[in-house]
Amino acid sequence: MSGELKRRILSGIVLAVVILAATYYGGNWFRLVAALTALLIYYEWSTMTRLAERNFRTNAFGWVIIGLLAADLVLNEGVFSVPVLGGATITAILLVLLGRANWWLPGGIVYSGLSGISLAAIRADDQAGLMAMLFIFAVVWATDILAYFVGRALKGPKLAPRISPGKTWSGAVGGTVSAIIASSALTLVVFSRLSLWTIVIAFLLSVASQIGDLFESFIKRRFGVKDSSHLIPGHGGVMDRVDGLVFACFAAFLLSVAYSALAGRPEMPVAAFLFGF
Incomplete structure (x- = not known):
């Protein structure tokens, strides 16, 4: 068995155990997973679409919003997450229309933010x-x-x-x-x-x-x-x-x-x- 295959199997087992355990226990454990998922997805999205390279300030805006959503999910059970996501999406679209950002910014905010919100809402x-x-x-x-x-x-x-x-x-x-x-x-x-x-x-x-x-x-x-x-x-x-x-x-x-x-x-x-x- 190659070293790469061993790493793949080991990481897959660890990931499955963590996700299933958090799903079973629910509560703050699962909301923490949901929040972390949103943060990591925005990191990967912004990296792939080169948001920081295009405009550091608008990418920082995205990070602030996803950070607020993640904190709300963990600390406040996501009470304000949907309004925050809606307002942030409208703001990001306005930035696009004003020529200060591209469509990958609102796309990333919606994709990553809704990931955390929907996961937490479903598990309850x-x-x-x-x-x-x-x-x-x-x-x-x-x-x-x-x-x-x-x-x-x-x-x-x-x-x-x-x-x-x-x-x-x-x-x-x-x-x-x-x-x-x-x-x-x-x-x-x-x-x-x-x-x-x-x-x-x-x-x-x-x-x-x-x-x-x-x-x-x-x-x-x-x-x-x-x-x-x-x-x-x-x-x-x-x-x-x-x-x-x-x-x-x-x-x-x-x-x-x-x-x-x-x-x-x-x-x-x-x-x-x-x-x-």
């Missing part, structure tokens, strides 16, 4: 939040793993050859089907029932996960980099590992917010949306 502090997070893990991991193996086995037409030449339609379909099966099995084990609603949600989250994967591939191809960073030995960067996960969380969180607003239930947890409570 109760047992239902734990189940919701495990549901999304099941969707994303099943999508990733089976898309790879089914795609290699069946091959066929490319999904997005200009962005990620290795991905195929057969892999995408195989990943989505396996995500529905895995998340449905988890739901049946935990709740002893399964609705069409949850199956549809699993389908949408699997599609979102694959879009997230393609989105990060587009950014890396756009800026000519192989990995988002070298923070994780043998695995590249944080964005390389969570690209599909954060997009699935985006979808779960935003769909939940939209549904709760339409249903007149502003305090409805994400878990209630996912499982149709």
Whole structure:
């Protein structure tokens, strides 16, 4: 076994243990992981898109905003995170329109900030939040793993050859089907029932996960980099590992917010949306 493979396996095990332990315990432990994820994603985003090289001040603005969001998640349970993210995004867009920044600034603020907010909101502090997070893990991991193996086995037409030449339609379909099966099995084990609603949600989250994967591939191809960073030995960067996960969380969180607003239930947890409570 090569040294690189050993580092990859070891770092993968450590990362999995830390994430699963934080997910299990929830509370401040998971919010700390969510906050750290937001900070590391902004670091990788700003590095890849060369925000600091283009304009040090506007990049510093991005760092201040993500730092405030991270602090709010850990110290105040994210009470002010959504308003802060909304205001910062509008400000960043105005900076772009005034010619003082480019569109990668608001993009990075939204991408990294929403990553932390959606992760923390989904896990919440109760047992239902734990189940919701495990549901999304099941969707994303099943999508990733089976898309790879089914795609290699069946091959066929490319999904997005200009962005990620290795991905195929057969892999995408195989990943989505396996995500529905895995998340449905988890739901049946935990709740002893399964609705069409949850199956549809699993389908949408699997599609979102694959879009997230393609989105990060587009950014890396756009800026000519192989990995988002070298923070994780043998695995590249944080964005390389969570690209599909954060997009699935985006979808779960935003769909939940939209549904709760339409249903007149502003305090409805994400878990209630996912499982149709």
